[in-house]
Amino acid sequence: MNLLGLDRTGLERFFAEHGEKPFRARQLLQWIHQRGVADFADMTDLSLKLREQLVSEASVLAPEVLREQISGDGTIKWLMAVSGGNAVETVYIPEAGRGTLCISSQIGCMLNCTFCSTATQGFSRNLSSDEIVGQVWRAARRIEALHGEDRRITNVVFMGMGEPMLNLDAVRPSLSLLRDDLAYGLAARRVTISTAGVVPGIDGMADGDEFALAVSLHAAENELRSRLVPLNRKYPVEELIEACKRFVRARARRSVTFEYTMIDGVNDRPEHARALVRRLSCLPSKINLIPFNPFPGTPFHCSSDDAIFRFQEITRAAGLITTIRKTRGDDIDAACGQLVGKLLSPNQRRVIVQQQLARQAVAS
Ligand code: SAH
Numbered sequence: 001m002n003l004l005g006l007d008r009t010g011l012e013r014f015f016a017e018h019g020e021k022p023f024r025a026r027q028l029l030q031w032i033h034q035r036g037v038a039d040f041a042d043m044t045d046l047s048l049k050l051r052e053q054l055v056s057e058a059s060v061l062a063p064e065v066l067r068e069q070i071s072g073d074g075t076i077k078w079l080m081a082v083s084g085g086n087a088v089e090t091v092y093i094p095e096a097g098r099g100t101l102c103i104s105s106q107i108g109c110m111l112n113c114t115f116c117s118t119a120t121q122g123f124s125r126n127l128s129s130d131e132i133v134g135q136v137w138r139a140a141r142r143i144e145a146l147h148g149e150d151r152r153i154t155n156v157v158f159m160g161m162g163e164p165m166l167n168l169d170a171v172r173p174s175l176s177l178l179r180d181d182l183a184y185g186l187a188a189r190r191v192t193i194s195t196a197g198v199v200p201g202i203d204g205m206a207d208g209d210e211f212a213l214a215v216s217l218h219a220a221e222n223e224l225r226s227r228l229v230p231l232n233r234k235y236p237v238e239e240l241i242e243a244c245k246r247f248v249r250a251r252a253r254r255s256v257t258f259e260y261t262m263i264d265g266v267n268d269r270p271e272h273a274r275a276l277v278r279r280l281s282c283l284p285s286k287i288n289l290i291p292f293n294p295f296p297g298t299p300f301h302c303s304s305d306d307a308i309f310r311f312q313e314i315t316r317a318a319g320l321i322t323t324i325r326k327t328r329g330d331d332i333d334a335a336c337g338q339l340v341g342k343l344l345s346p347n348q349r350r351v352i353v354q355q356q357l358a359r360q361a362v363a364s
Pocket of ligand 1: 161162197293
């Protein structure tokens with residue numbers, strides 16, 4: 001049993017099944033997530049008997065780093081191995097006063113957004129909660145090794161590979177660990193779940209699940225949006241906006257952020273900006289304009305600076321808070337929409353399989 005992905009409730013259940021008191025869960029959370037300890041033998045405030053029992057029955061296994069790339073601007077991208085010879089990408093974006101970790105929720109993606117490179121690799125499977133939280137755990141260890149106490153993870157965004165709202169069983173315990181004071185202790189506004197518009201997913205998060213919601217809109221009208229985000233045929237813009245309203249109402253959250261990738265000649269004209277303003281008039285919203293990031297084989301180009309500023313001006317004049325996302329880490333293909341868990345070579349696969357077998361042998 002890998003304890004890395006169990007939130008407080010999950011760990012309490014685990015210990016109850018082993019005839020232990022619930023407070024063991026709290027101890028474990030701090031050892032694993034705050035002190036970064038993966039070896040039960042080092043958890044000195046547990047009884048020797050319990051430590052031995054945990055060593056024989058459980059493990060704390062995070063994805064291994066297959067490759068680490070550091071951009072000229074300090075952005076770090078990791079390729080991390082997950083089971084089955086797969087790999088996912090995780091990105092750390094340092095800024096003055098904060099450090100944002102962008103994590104993946106699936107291997108590949110099934111939504112086929114036409115301007116996203118993750119779509120080109122197809123869909124393999126959902127990540128488990130230990131693979132999702134494991135990215136945070138591993139990144140925290142690597143950042144500590146590289147920068148000591150100088151840098152930390154202050155924000156986490158589910159904006160890597162995959163659609164988090166199609167993997168709620170794993171995303172919800174991950175969110176709970178990110179928020180738990182005994183684990184990562186991040187405030188709700190510092191954990192963002194980004195969705196392409198899975199309406200039942202937005203509704204399916206319990207009212208108690210507090211997080212910041214980002215919606216990848218990219219177009220305000222159904223016809224254009226369906227071409228960019230095929231999921232729109234299933235959940236059209238009107239329904240999506242209604243779900244956002246329910247989200248804001250149920251949680252007293254201040255607003256929803258709408259991501260809008262700026263694609264030259266496709267969705268970046270003044271009439272598109274005006275349609276967006278009309279669409280968002282009934283909902284407290286912020287807009288984040290993302291300059292399109294190219295990838296091999298795409299027919300699209302990034303909008304001109306002029307078009308982006310004009311778009312921003314129109315939405316601002318209507319009273320919306322509109323920011324332009326800085327492109328980070330593009331020299332290492334770490335920017336939005338550029339993440340692909342590159343298919344592994346047979347040799348890389350062999351290495352991963354051997355590592356996994358070795359770890360399983362240690363764990364069992
Ligand atoms: N599936 C979720 C999570 C992925 S988030 C979602 O769609 O929200 C990744 C963000 O990057 C999304 O807003 C996505 O629309 C955007 N994106 C995808 N491809 C891009 C590209 N080539 N250039 C810029 N942004 C892109």
